[in-house]
Amino acid sequence: MLINLGRLLMLCVWGFLLANLFNPFPKPLKYFIDIALFFMVVMHGLQLVLxxxxxxxxxxxxxxxxxxxxxxxxxxxxxxxxxxxxxxxK
Structure with missing residues (x-):
């Protein structure tokens, strides 16, 4: 149950981060979201490689x-x- 809730949360996070690529947020937030997307791709990729x-x-x-x-x-x-x-x- 909680795993599925975590999966749903992760889909929402991916959606929020990818939405910034198609419809950018205002300037200061845009850069933060870009860095967060890069960090997420790198960390999930590293997790998969390991x-x-x-x-x-x-x-x-x-x-x-x-x-x-x-x-x-x-x-x-x-x-x-x-x-x-x-x-x-046992």
């Missing part, structure tokens, strides 16, 4: 999963990690 470098060659990540991790960031990584780790019962 994840791909730690994966074994036998089980690569699909393109669809890579796209979801780039867009949703840590929220998608939490879901992905939960699916990857086996459930341990």
């Amino acid at each position: 994840l791909k470098s730690t994966q074994p060659k036998e089980s690569p990540i699909s393109r669809w999963q890579e796209t979801k991790i780039f867009i949703f960031g840590v929220f998608e990584l939490l879901v992905w990690n939960k699916k990857q780790s086996p459930v341990k019962k």
Whole structure:
């Protein structure tokens, strides 16, 4: 439930940042949003590169999963990690 709320929040953030490219905000805010968009692309890209470098060659990540991790960031990584780790019962 909260993961889906985080995904929705991330989509709203992406939408807000990309809206500045098509309809720029007033001058001081425009520069801040441009820097925030650059930072977001770099951080999500770095997150994806680091994840791909730690994966074994036998089980690569699909393109669809890579796209979801780039867009949703840590929220998608939490879901992905939960699916990857086996459930341990006591």
